[in-house]
Amino acid sequence: MFRSNRTSTIAAVLLCLAVAGCSGALPGESGQADAAAPEVDVADIEANADELERYRVERTRTLRSPRVNETIEIGGTVDTESRRARLSMRTETNVGAGVRTSETEQYVAGDTQYTRDGDGGEWERSEGSWTDTETFGDAVETLEGATFEPIRTETIDGTETTMFRVNVTANRRDKLLGTGDDQHATYRVEDFLYYVFIDTETDTLYGTDLRMEISQGGGGAVLTIETVFTGHNGGFEVSPPDSIELSDDG
Template identity: 50%
Template sequence: MTTNVVLSRRALATVGVVLSLLLTGCIGAGGILSDESGADGVDEAELRETIESTESYEVEITRTLNSGGVNETATVNGIVDRSDQRAQLTSTSETDVGSGPRISESEQYIIEDTQYTKSGDSWEQTTAPGTWNEVDRLEGALETLEDAEFERIRTETVDGTETTMFAANISDDRENELAGADSSQHVAVSVEDFVYYVLVDTETNTLYGTDLRMDVSQGGEPARVTIETTFTNHNDAGEISLPEDVAEMSETE
């Protein structure tokens, strides 16, 4: 798997991209739970306002992929400073294609659309339009929840805060985009099962997490993908301190 920490929405969610990366380098995705389902309790306007006003947060992403003889777990942890468009991220991935697990780690800093990735004792610098948009997972969740319908599932505690889990019925276009079933794929992706949960503190209308689970098939190859994202320390994230080499590189741009 690539050690690049900036995992784009497509790279995190699209099984076609995930599988190609692998070839080169709590609950399953079953139906929506309904034992505690109830009335819609999400104030969409307030949730949007809270997300848009969040200047910084800490994020943890856990992705799993199970496809044939491939099993992979990847985690990304870091701080996202939206006000200055900076992020500090670390990742760990464990991939097993049948010959035993292979573990890789990476450290990365992002300043606007430029990313600095540690390679040995030095840093590699790359700039690409849209890099920051890929890093800001909170903004990505906001886009996904546009005009969604919500069904209450149960309560869960996240980082000491009681939240409510909702199943989000998102638009077909967005679902296809997240699953990689849009026209951008050379080999068609078939979505067999797709659920998208959100964890919201309904007292403060704060988004604490998303949970995507899907079963898909591409070229006759079935795969199960889960992507759990947790947002904490809204507007109270730790400070991002650039390494000396990264600071010097950013000043010469």
């Protein structure tokens, strides 16, 4: 799957690497937050999320260290009503021998996914999970029971949002980091920050920014996952590729 903020993805990378470093910021124009910034109404954000039928998503995941540098960029459209998504992924990896780049396309229909290399070729069908593709609802769920600290304003896709630092609940933090009682992580989280970008006038979530520093076996790593949601209920469609028969859709 293309999803990059799930526990399994984080754990798989961190268990294999001992690395360090950090960079990255969400796109947009920024300014200082008003001292009387509105509070976050999680209930209204959840209600709006329940009515959300379509959105565009852009995600950048970075892993930085002297030994390994990796950037994964994911973008595309998601239709929550029909449970379809069209996504593309670009990966740049450097382990000391130069940058290696790969590109992949994906079409998701429910719990069925079709994947092919970015340079074309045949689509390969496999089983997946719609919940691993539809990331907006999961991001909203992270806000439940949290407290919020306004940081500054940020303009995303022409909309002024407020950037908040989120103090998530302990259980939700464990799920994000893969460090709960049911996990077997062999790394230690040294630092963890989670931010969201919300239009408080319409109670709409526009982005998330997760940053974590870990240590493992004497080494360290910094992982960032930045996500932008735009085009809420836009007038676009998510259609299957021409070479995929509609009767094959899950």
